[in-house]
Amino acid sequence: MISYTFDFSFLLTTWPAFMRGAWQTILLAGSSIAFGFVLALVCAIIRSGKSKLAAGLVGAYVEVIRNTPLLVQIFIVYFGLPSLGLRLSAETAAVIALVINTGAYGSEIIRAGIDSIAKGQIEAAECLGLNKLQIYWHIVLIPAVERVYPALSSQFVLLMLSSSITSQISAQELTAEANMIQSETFRSFEVYLIVAAVYLALSVLFRVVLWAIGEVAFVRRRKLRT
Amino acid sequence: MSVNEAAGTRPRNEAVPGAEPIIVVDNVSKSFGPLQVLHGVSLTIERGTMVAIVGRSGSGKSTLLRCMNALDETNGGTIKVCGNAVAMSDRASVKRLRTDVGMVFQSYNLFPHLTVLRNITLALTVVQKKARVEAEKIARDVLALVGLADKAESYPEQLSGGQAQRVAIARSLALSPKVLLFDEVTSALDPELTGEVLKVMEDLARQGMTMVLVTHEMAFARRLADIVVFMHQGKVWEAGPPAEIFADPKTPELRQFLSSGL
Amino acid sequence: MIQFSSTHLIYLIEAARWTVLLSVLAFIGGGAFGLVLALGRVSQHKWLRWLSAAYIQIIQGTPLLVVLFLAYFGLSILGLDIEPIIAAGLSLTVYTAAFLGEIWRGCILSVPKTQWEASNCIGLSRAQQYRYVILPQAARIAIPPTVGFMVQIVKNTSITSIIGFVELARAGQIVNNSTFQPFITFVFVAIIYFAMCYPLSLASRHFERKLNVGK
Numbered sequence: 001m002i003s004y005t006f007d008f009s010f011l012l013t014t015w016p017a018f019m020r021g022a023w024q025t026i027l028l029a030g031s032s033i034a035f036g037f038v039l040a041l042v043c044a045i046i047r048s049g050k051s052k053l054a055a056g057l058v059g060a061y062v063e064v065i066r067n068t069p070l071l072v073q074i075f076i077v078y079f080g081l082p083s084l085g086l087r088l089s090a091e092t093a094a095v096i097a098l099v100i101n102t103g104a105y106g107s108e109i110i111r112a113g114i115d116s117i118a119k120g121q122i123e124a125a126e127c128l129g130l131n132k133l134q135i136y137w138h139i140v141l142i143p144a145v146e147r148v149y150p151a152l153s154s155q156f157v158l159l160m161l162s163s164s165i166t167s168q169i170s171a172q173e174l175t176a177e178a179n180m181i182q183s184e185t186f187r188s189f190e191v192y193l194i195v196a197a198v199y200l201a202l203s204v205l206f207r208v209v210l211w212a213i214g215e216v217a218f219v220r221r222r223k224l225r226t
Numbered sequence: 227m228s229v230n231e232a233a234g235t236r237p238r239n240e241a242v243p244g245a246e247p248i249i250v251v252d253n254v255s256k257s258f259g260p261l262q263v264l265h266g267v268s269l270t271i272e273r274g275t276m277v278a279i280v281g282r283s284g285s286g287k288s289t290l291l292r293c294m295n296a297l298d299e300t301n302g303g304t305i306k307v308c309g310n311a312v313a314m315s316d317r318a319s320v321k322r323l324r325t326d327v328g329m330v331f332q333s334y335n336l337f338p339h340l341t342v343l344r345n346i347t348l349a350l351t352v353v354q355k356k357a358r359v360e361a362e363k364i365a366r367d368v369l370a371l372v373g374l375a376d377k378a379e380s381y382p383e384q385l386s387g388g389q390a391q392r393v394a395i396a397r398s399l400a401l402s403p404k405v406l407l408f409d410e411v412t413s414a415l416d417p418e419l420t421g422e423v424l425k426v427m428e429d430l431a432r433q434g435m436t437m438v439l440v441t442h443e444m445a446f447a448r449r450l451a452d453i454v455v456f457m458h459q460g461k462v463w464e465a466g467p468p469a470e471i472f473a474d475p476k477t478p479e480l481r482q483f484l485s486s487g488l
Numbered sequence: 489m490i491q492f493s494s495t496h497l498i499y500l501i502e503a504a505r506w507t508v509l510l511s512v513l514a515f516i517g518g519g520a521f522g523l524v525l526a527l528g529r530v531s532q533h534k535w536l537r538w539l540s541a542a543y544i545q546i547i548q549g550t551p552l553l554v555v556l557f558l559a560y561f562g563l564s565i566l567g568l569d570i571e572p573i574i575a576a577g578l579s580l581t582v583y584t585a586a587f588l589g590e591i592w593r594g595c596i597l598s599v600p601k602t603q604w605e606a607s608n609c610i611g612l613s614r615a616q617q618y619r620y621v622i623l624p625q626a627a628r629i630a631i632p633p634t635v636g637f638m639v640q641i642v643k644n645t646s647i648t649s650i651i652g653f654v655e656l657a658r659a660g661q662i663v664n665n666s667t668f669q670p671f672i673t674f675v676f677v678a679i680i681y682f683a684m685c686y687p688l689s690l691a692s693r694h695f696e697r698k699l700n701v702g703k
Contacts, residue, residue, distance in 0.1 A: 004565045067639060067685035068678040069646035071657055076678065079670035123297055124335035124394075128349035128401065129324030138348060143339040157549075164551035168650060175553060188561035196550045196558060203549035220339055220381055 010185040021177030029160035032098035040106025065104035078169040094166035113144030146218045153210040246273045254303035265460040276437045278447035281457035287440045328398030332410040334390040336382040343378040368396040388419030408439035496663045503659030510645045513577045518584025525589030547586035555579045576648035595630040632696035639685045
């Protein structure tokens with residue numbers, strides 16, 4: 001075994017690039033989560049809805065996405081769609097692929113929440129005179145999302161981490177920055193150690209922010225703990 | 227339509243002179259697949275009375291109650307509530323029904339994600355379009371009525387079963403229904419908690435609320451019901467004032483039911 | 489330009505064998521290590537609990553791609569001139585173990601406490617409690633999520649294409665480089681992945697239903 005001296009001196013000059021990469025990942029993952037959540041919500045509503053055809057189509061979409069790798073999905077969006085005449089920037093392709101991915105996983109989670117709402121809840125709301133739409137919003141959807149919010153949050157953190165794959169189409173984000181830095185400094189191992197630490201920090205940050213959003217959105221959680 | 231007008235145009239009920247029928251069940255049948263649970267049930271419930279429906283489980287009593295409130299569809303016969311025919315398929319009639327009828331369930335069915343206060347104000351604000359302030363005033367009033375004024379900010383899971391059921395009653399009361407249906411509301415409660423719920427129901431009865439209850443609380447029915455209806459095998463087997471029903475059962479089925487202690 | 493043809497399809501399917509092999513390696517390695525982690529998480533020794541929790545937290549907070557780079561470059565600075573398959577297998581093992589460890593910990597904890605008490609009362613040692621009472625019950629609960637996670641493993645192997653390991657995703661890139669027909673190429677790649685993953689998804693759901701019925 002040869003001796004190896006760790007050398008982190010490259011950080012002195014490259015730390016702004018790491019920070020820029022981290023910020024780009026926050027933007028990329030943040031926007032993908034926001035749009036992905038909306039898509040997931042819509043898909044969950046359709047899947048638990050009355051139209052068999054629409055539910056079947058959404059079901060097929062969910063299965064296809066959940067059973068193919070994100071990397072291949074990204075390749076299809078970025079390399080494949082231009083051959084069909086749709087040319088996208090790497091960042092747009094990355095967001096689209098991540099949103100499609102989150103939409104599928106998120107809708108499964110939300111659907112589980114919707115399925116867990118007891119029938120008696122709906123009957124009670126009917127007896128109070130709420131119409132279908134009001135029941136769906138107040139009694140089904142909001143409590144369903146509240147119930148599965150922890151699972152959704154974990155899924156969103158996983159999405160942030162897997163956004164590193166979009167470096168493969170040179171979307172601007174943390175891993176892509178790191179690839180650039182390591183090709184200039186040749187301190188590959190150290191560079192990726194730093195990147196791992198930054199991702200760890202980002203996953204803590206995302207968890208904290210998602211938790212805080214949950215605290216604001218779902219008052220009961222906050223109240224019952226105190 | 228005033229009470230007097232109605233009394234003048236409709237046949238008077240002999241048992242309660244001067245009363246106005248508020249629910250009229252006429253020859254109603256109901257099947258779940260091959261299983262027929264109601265066989266031509268007819269029943270008239272007068273305004274201001276408390277009617278207790280008793281019978282073994284599977285006798286169809288809960289189904290009858292659910293049909294009255296359009297939670298289950300009937301397969302034959304008609305149900306009229308406050309003069310309107312109940313039909314699950316007719317949206318307008320169901321909407322009308324919801325303003326006339328309140329229902330309290332065995333499993334409370336409070337909304338777990340909302341505070342007690344919001345449980346009560348929800349329908350007031352989103353259905354009746356009342357202002358938040360007004361809705362909250364009504365909610366606090368009905369909460370005081372069931373003795374839970376201090377629980378307004380609590381969540382359902384922080385309540386005992388008895389308290390939850392009283393909130394459920396308050397939630398129905400807040401919409402000022404003309405009739406309240408109670409579906410085995412004390413069956414899920416520990417014996418020491420049923421008393422507080424029955425007390426609230428007794429207060430309501432004394433104030434003249436029209437109430438239909440499916441119940442196992444024989445002593446309560448005996449003491450407070452105006453009419454006791456014994457259901458057996460999907461039919462109204464016997465009905466009458468509690469004094470007659472309990473003291474002088476006409477059929478062996480009722481006699482057996484009463485002696486079984488249920 | 490070469491048209492995408494059956495030759496390319498056969499090439500893709502042959503490359504998929506490496507995906508399968510890598511998945512099996514990751515499952516065996518990650519499963520063995522994951523069991524150790526799961527037992528560590530529920531250990532009576534505080535430092536063992538802490539150590540496995542820290543491992544799981546760190547790996548679950550790091551992208552697989554970065555774990556892969558660390559394995560690839562880390563092994564090379566140890567002076568080992570390594571085959572990509574070693575780095576690929578190692579990083580997938582490391583990564584899989586963290587997730588399976590956490591899943592299985594949940595399964596162990598979901599065995600009712602009374603089972604521990606009852607087996608303690610009949611005089612079983614802690615190891616015997618695990619061997620005869622706890623793990624058999626936990627295993628039953630673990631089947632659906634474990635099979636479900638196999639889908640993730642198969643999909644995760646695609647990331648090893650990035651260090652040049654020629655499995656299905658890398659083969660897709662190679663085919664694309666000669667045909668310049670990315671859409672059809674990657675759709676076929678996706679179909680082959682789907683053919684491997686979907687049966688696992690269905691099986692996971694089937695086991696879950698069976699488990700729920702048995703309850």
